[in-house]
Amino acid sequence: MYRPVRIGLQIQPEHAEYRQIRNAAAAAEELGVDIIFNWDHFFPLDGDPDGRHFEAWTMLGAWAESTSRVEIGTLVSCTGYRNPDLLADMARTVDHISEGRLVLGIGAGWCERDYQEYGYEFGTAGGRLDRLSGDLPRIRARWTRLNPPPTRPIPVLVGGAGERRTLRLVAEHADIWHCFGDPPTLAHKMAVLRRHCADVGRDLAAIEVSTAVAGAPTPAGTPDALGEQLRALGVSMFTVGALGPRYDLGVLKDWIAWRDESNR
Numbered sequence: 001m002y003r004p005v006r007i008g009l010q011i012q013p014e015h016a017e018y019r020q021i022r023n024a025a026a027a028a029e030e031l032g033v034d035i036i037f038n039w040d041h042f043f044p045l046d047g048d049p050d051g052r053h054f055e056a057w058t059m060l061g062a063w064a065e066s067t068s069r070v071e072i073g074t075l076v077s078c079t080g081y082r083n084p085d086l087l088a089d090m091a092r093t094v095d096h097i098s099e100g101r102l103v104l105g106i107g108a109g110w111c112e113r114d115y116q117e118y119g120y121e122f123g124t125a126g127g128r129l130d131r132l133s134g135d136l137p138r139i140r141a142r143w144t145r146l147n148p149p150p151t152r153p154i155p156v157l158v159g160g161a162g163e164r165r166t167l168r169l170v171a172e173h174a175d176i177w178h179c180f181g182d183p184p185t186l187a188h189k190m191a192v193l194r195r196h197c198a199d200v201g202r203d204l205a206a207i208e209v210s211t212a213v214a215g216a217p218t219p220a221g222t223p224d225a226l227g228e229q230l231r232a233l234g235v236s237m238f239t240v241g242a243l244g245p246r247y248d249l250g251v252l253k254d255w256i257a258w259r260d261e262s263n264r
Helices: 020-030 056-067 084-097 112-116 123-143 166-173 183-200 223-233 250-262
Strands: 008-011 035-038 072-074 100-106 156-159 175-178 208-213 235-242
Touching: 008 020, 008 250, 020 056, 020 166, 020 208, 020 250, 035 056, 035 208, 056 072, 056 084, 056 112, 084 123, 084 183, 084 208, 100 123, 100 175, 123 166, 156 166, 166 183, 175 235, 183 223, 208 223, 223 250, 235 250
Parallel strands: 008 035, 008 235, 035 072, 072 100, 100 156, 156 175, 175 208, 208 235
Antiparallel strands: none
């Protein structure tokens, strides 16, 4: 049985004034989006690499106050930038400010400039995955010791698609799995994740599957075409990216309309 379709928006916090970011979040909530994400980088990923940019978790605290219905989260927070017990406490705090609307998106990290300029050890991909593997249980353990505790079991979204290690961590720890790829690629990754879930004694159906969807105005990228293909594979969360500074939400409107029709 399919989960209900949910639509996300990733507001990429680059090249914009904060008021533009805040206005985009407010407009998306008004349109009826289910969850609003930012990303956890320190510099723009597109355009001028030294352009305007804002930090993710400070922004989530502001969104927790400026929105009232949507879930909010990082897509995704890099485990290498913060002590995991501190990150757990930050997430718990934003969970309370938002009255139970935080999703903790987390991943191993990949952007070398972020590490180098902020004084973190970049290391190797394997080392970063080792850290993520150790941090996930520490975060959950810290939540059990905080006073007050989180308002709800905070959903953990793990981003990534590495077949040997990342998908194993998804099977072990994730409430939501976020990935990228066309339908054939996703079908293959889902098969790998299903095997990992079987190995750890977990039902794949317990994990919400999320993916980014293209905004290109081509038949392959429309909700009716791409959305239905992904839906048949088990995807239930579809996330649209919005570039600063103007944050055009036209594509988001199309996906929300498709969600409403699909969920009838």
